[in-house]
Amino acid sequence: MPKLLIIEDDAAFCQMLQKFLIRNGYDVDVSFTAQDAKTKFKATTYNLVLTDLRLPNYDGLQLLSDIKDVNPKTQVIVMTGYAEVTSAVEAMKKGAYDYISKPFTPEEILMQIKSALNQEADRQLDSGTKESHKFENTVDEPSENRVVVGLSEASKKLHEYIKLVAPTDMSVLITGESGTGKEVTARAIHDNSKRKEQSFVAVDCGAIPKEIATSEFFGHVKGSFTGAVEDKKGHFEAANGGTLFLDEIGNLSYENQIQLLRALQERKIKRVGSNKEIDVDIRIVTATNEDLTEAVENGSFREDLFHRINEFSVEIPSLEDRVEDLPLFADFFLRKANRSLGKNVEGFSEDVKDIFRQYHWPGNLRELQNVIKRAVLLTSGNTVEKEALPKEVYRSKESNVNVDNFSKADYEKEQIVKALKQSNFNKSKAAKLLQITRKTLYNKINHYNLDL
């Protein structure tokens, strides 16, 4: 029987949900505080945790990281209020399976839970099989590893660049907003290189605590520090002969940047606590969703390392900037969802297509994929209807419907200025209010030449 934990400070709601899930065949514990939850998930292995993002005295995103640190396989679904979609996207970036907006129906949550547990089972079955990342624009058999190229000019150019750089040994810096496909691109580069038979090791630099980063990268020998109970290979050794993908490279501490640079220059590493030098032959692919040149200018990122990792750079467009590709991706994700959920939904209603075109997709392809998977789960007929979409996706359209008579640009400008005033000109807060990323907000401010 799958073991679930609900973390929710509203005790009455929590107990009601617990009873409902027990009736549906799950073994369910509850916690009303983050502290109690931490004790529980350290003592018990849960298949799935359902947690509120807003908890008293503790950051819900931090709690999500804590859960994943204790057991990366535990699936996490976050429960959010309508206005918290940006945090929900952030939560998915940190490894949450999905989010569900309150209020939700018992059927909705049940389906999400089933889907999350199915995915975990699929993952266990799939582990060990390795399929290459193939480029294509057909969607007949949308396996996990297919890479849709897209038909827009931006996508074609991106694909050209990938094809050109993949067979070389150049280090590649991939930039793009969250969820645009940076990791998928890194894997495609590896799979189309002469290193493809060797390992591809992906490391999220944002998730490694500074104190253990050296040992994570270079390994350690038994007894070199408390907790080093046996010899351990680091990521450099694990990727030897292949490709090391460093995601969120901008999050590395200054000290770790120096160590990384040295390893890349000398092509040798030493495990923590050992004097033995080990030769490494790796190709580095890195990714970031922040502006590294700005980080170099303000001194938080080393310029020499920046040049070392940036022999070639590739920028992945946001979904908003390649809206022509949306139908292709939507179709691909629909078929993928059908396959993984054992369903046979054929397409989207005209209304849904319209909503998709108008929504700004702050979580990019990842968000589109999640929205479609959820919608497929909730759809019993042949076509995905508006009701199967999360409210925030179509609400943003509804708030736009009265502006057809005005110029879209004027309306957008007005909304940006309004959000900036409301947030006291704090751009991060304004971006949240507008439900766009900070980068998109900066681009729009430049685009409209707003003098602020």
Ligand SMILES: Nc1ncnc2c1ncn2[C@@H]1O[C@H](COP(=O)(O)OP(=O)(O)OP(=O)(O)O)[C@@H](O)[C@H]1O
């Ligand atoms: N070209 C593509 N074809 C098919 N699926 C894609 C493509 N690009 C991205 N995806 C899907 O979109 C999701 C997000 O992709 P990915 O994890 O590579 O994004 P990312 O930019 O690395 O995200 P983050 O910035 O959050 O780390 C994945 O589930 C991936 O399968």
